[in-house]
Amino acid sequence: MHGPETIFASFxxxxxxxxxxxxxxxxxxxxxxATGHDRHVASDYRQLRDLGLxxxxxxxxxxxIEKSPGRYDWSSWTPALxxxxxxxxxxxxxxxxxxxxxHVDQGGxxxxxxxxxxxxxxxxxxxxxxxxxxxxxxxxxxxxxAWAVEVNYFPRPAGAERKGWFKEQLARTAxxxxxxxxxxxxxxxxxxxxPLVHVAPRDHRRKSIEAAERERQGQFEAYDWLTxxxxxxxxxxxxxxxxxGLNYYPHNQWYLDGPTIPMGxxxxxxxxxxxxxxxxRYDKPLFLAETGAEGSGRAAWLHHVCAEAREAxxxxxxxxxxxxxxxxxxxxxxxxxxAEAGLLSTVMADGRRQVDARLLAELxxxxxxxxxxxxxxxxxxxxxx
Numbered sequence: 008m009h010g011p012e013t014i015f016a017s018f019x020x021x022x023x024x025x026x027x028x029x030x031x032x033x034x035x036x037x038x039x040x041a042t043g044h045d046r047h048v049a050s051d052y053r054q055l056r057d058l059g060l061x062x063x064x065x066x067x068x069x070x071x072i073e074k075s076p077g078r079y080d081w082s083s084w085t086p087a088l089x090x091x092x093x094x095x096x097x098x099x100x101x102x103x104x105x106x107x108x109x110h111v112d113q114g115g116x117x118x119x120x121x122x123x124x125x126x127x128x129x130x131x132x133x134x135x136x137x138x139x140x141x142x143x144x145x146x147x148x149x150x151x152x153a154w155a156v157e158v159n160y161f162p163r164p165a166g167a168e169r170k171g172w173f174k175e176q177l178a179r180t181a182x183x184x185x186x187x188x189x190x191x192x193x194x195x196x197x198x199x200x201x202p203l204v205h206v207a208p209r210d211h212r213r214k215s216i217e218a219a220e221r222e223r224q225g226q227f228e229a230y231d232w233l234t235x236x237x238x239x240x241x242x243x244x245x246x247x248x249x250x251x252g253l254n255y256y257p258h259n260q261w262y263l264d265g266p267t268i269p270m271g272x273x274x275x276x277x278x279x280x281x282x283x284x285x286x287x288r289y290d291k292p293l294f295l296a297e298t299g300a301e302g303s304g305r306a307a308w309l310h311h312v313c314a315e316a317r318e319a320x321x322x323x324x325x326x327x328x329x330x331x332x333x334x335x336x337x338x339x340x341x342x343x344x345x346a347e348a349g350l351l352s353t354v355m356a357d358g359r360r361q362v363d364a365r366l367l368a369e370l371x372x373x374x375x376x377x378x379x380x381x382x383x384x385x386x387x388x389x390x391x392x
Contacts, residue, residue, distance in 0.1 A: 011320075011381035013327045014196075014250075014292070016061040016097040018377060019370060021334030021350065022297060023051070025066020027106030030340065031162055036106070039066060042337050043354040045083070049090040050358050054351065055334065056096055058367070059374060064144065064200075064296070064330055065091075066101040070108045073125055081132050092137040099142045099198060100133070102126050102184075105152055105161070114164025114176065119183035122146075126184040130192055142196040144296070145184045148254065149177040149229040151202050178232040178241055185233070185247035196249050200296035201229050203253040203281055205260040207274040219263040230289060250327060251289050252296030253282070257308060270311070278315035279322065286324040293324060297332035301348045306369040313373040317380055335360060 011018055024038040039045045044065075055063060071083040091098045103122060107113055111121050126145055133141050153174035155161040164173070181199075188195050206223040208215035228237070230251060235243035260268040260275055268275045286293055295316065300308035312329065320326050335349040345353075350367060351360035 020062040020330035022064035022332035024333035052096040119180040123183040146181040198250040200252040205276040254297035279318040282319035294328040306365040
């Protein structure tokens with residue numbers, strides 16, 4: 008056993024970096040190509056399955072599929088679909104991981120419909136090729152993407168000058184796609200991936216405390232809108248989120264308008280407390296859709312995250328999985344620097360990837376600890392969504 012029972016094939020998971028947006032300088036990124044995963048997908052899946060990771064996040068590159076409006080070429084995706092089915096890998100497919108075709112205006116009034124049409128076509132193709140229950144992350148990190156556009160880290164579409172406008176646009180887009188898929192494929196598993204953050208005030212003046220709390224609360228807007236807790240005019244509904252996915256990294260806690268809060272500092276918040284807050288807010292299953300660290304910090308970070316996750320589960324959080332992201336080394340977005348962030352290295356001459364021994368040893372330890380925890384806590388074994 009490799010962890011507690013879960014709705015996923017495995018509690019511990021891996022995610023492939025699949026960003027495909029254009030940078031501010033106009034360069035199109037394609038991390039599936041840059042990491043070699045598009046060419047070595049079968050080998051990658053097989054290697055992860057043999058390591059006990061039987062559920063993964065992977066990406067669909069919209070810009071390669073819809074090269075002209077309404078015309079779809081699935082040749083960049085079909086091999087991965089077939090490899091997953093042949094190898095027995097359960098895949099959560101990201102349909103919009105920041106990137107879209109150049110003929111699609113992310114700020115346009117028709118963007119929600121354009122993406123919903125693509126998402127529905129993608130699910131139809133999935134069903135034709137492999138069938139089964141599609142598992143989808145429709146829009147990745149609405150909150151981060153909106154921030155990246157507002158600070159001009161990503162190219163800014165027309166209309167995004169007003170603060171908050173682009174997050175609303177992405178929420179409308181996510182809601183339109185979720186509604187379309189729920190109507191035609193009601194059994195599809197819809198998960199999401201939003202940053203989990205903490206923001207602390209720089210000082211203890213009332214204005215500083217209130218400003219930091221407003222920014223911290225902003226992390227919940229995307230889920231509140233998606234599930235209809237707030238802004239009901241956007242059309243959100245609780246059924247649009249089967250799981251609340253949370254992305255958490257070492258840099259996800261910071262001072263308002265200031266630097267990152269170091270772990271161990273009195274302002275650093277417990278991850279367990281953060282998970283409990285989200286669990287109580289939405290009363291839905293959670294999973295850590297992304298977490299990870301680089302270099303020598305990888306094993307220690309996994310140890311920390313898993314200890315906090317178990318505490319949250321002891322306190323009642325319905326945590327369904329932990330996904331290490333990215334699972335392979337990758338080139339940095341801005342300067343192509345080599346980032347050793349995963350369990351697996353770049354592709355070697357034989358088509359396989361080297362395994363980071365320290366991270367693997369920690370993973371094995373945590374698999375055993377979670378399995379033992381689940382044995383002691385039979386009442387925590389969770390039913391499938």
